[in-house]
Amino acid sequence: MKRIGILGGTFDPPHLGHLIIAEETRLALDLDEIWFIPSYTPPHKTSAKSTVEDRISMVKKAIEANPSFTLNTIEVERVGRSYTFDTMKALRDAYPMIDFYFIIGADMVEYLPKWDRIDQLMDLVTFVGVKRPGYQLNTPYPIVEVDIPMIDLSSTCIRNRLYNRKPAHYLIPETVYSYIKEKQLYENR
Template sequence: MKQIGILGGTFDPPHIGHLIIAEEVRLALSLEQVWFMPSNIPPHKEKAKIDAQDRVKMVRLATENNPNFVVNTIEIERLGKSYTFDTMKILKNEHPDKEFYFIIGADMVEYLPKWQSIDQLMELVKFIGVKRYEHDLKTNYPIIEVSVPTIEVSSTGLRKRLANRQSVRYFIPDKVEAYIKEKHLYE
């Protein structure tokens, strides 16, 4: 059975933290691929600042140099709020030959009890928890812990830098930064 990591998020914008997490988890667990899954409307935060198609394009640009990274747009295509349980039910039906590992930061590990249909979701997917600054990986749910280098970068902070016309060099892949400038995103 092929083992696939899933890294969901708004990716508003995608940054090196996302890429490092995906690659480190892939290597640590010998996953065949990591699927980046941009959400349409995440249930736990406000709507993304940038249109879904621009976010998908940025994720494609960010991941294009890694043959083990795949962009999956199932949540964008479904529209509405992106509940992981609904997504994983569909993916398990469409890909019965794959075992899925859902990658989340420690902040989301703490939030797991509030996830929709969490007990049923635990039967569909294994959760991978990665450490995040000021958060522990404490939960009653079975989580596979993976240590990754800690890079203090957030999409929220990068949006502020972009809005203030500050440099985001090295925080965002060059092609993503060029796309942001070309489309005048986050201004």
């Protein structure tokens, strides 16, 4: 049976932290692939700072060098708020012979009790928690823990740097950085 890791998020923009989490989880759990699933509108955020088309393009650029990474646009195609239960139910129905592993940071592990239909979701997918500075992997729900190199990096941090005209080299893939500069994303105009 194929084993697929799911890394969802706004990816506004995708950064090296996302790639490190994906690759370290893939290796630690011997997963066949990692599917990056950009959300249209995540339930815990009001909106993304860049368009969904730009975020998809940036994810494509960020993952192009790793043949084990794939873009899946299921949540974008659905439009509107994205709930993990709906996504995982659709994926399980479409791919019944795949074991899915949903990768979340420690900040989201603590938030699991508030997730939509969390008890039913636990029957659809194995959750993988990765450590993040300032958070513990404490939850009443069963999760697989994966140790990764600690990097305190967020899309918000990168957007703020770019907005304030500070460079973001070495924080995001150069292909993504070039795309952001070309499209003038996140700039203080």
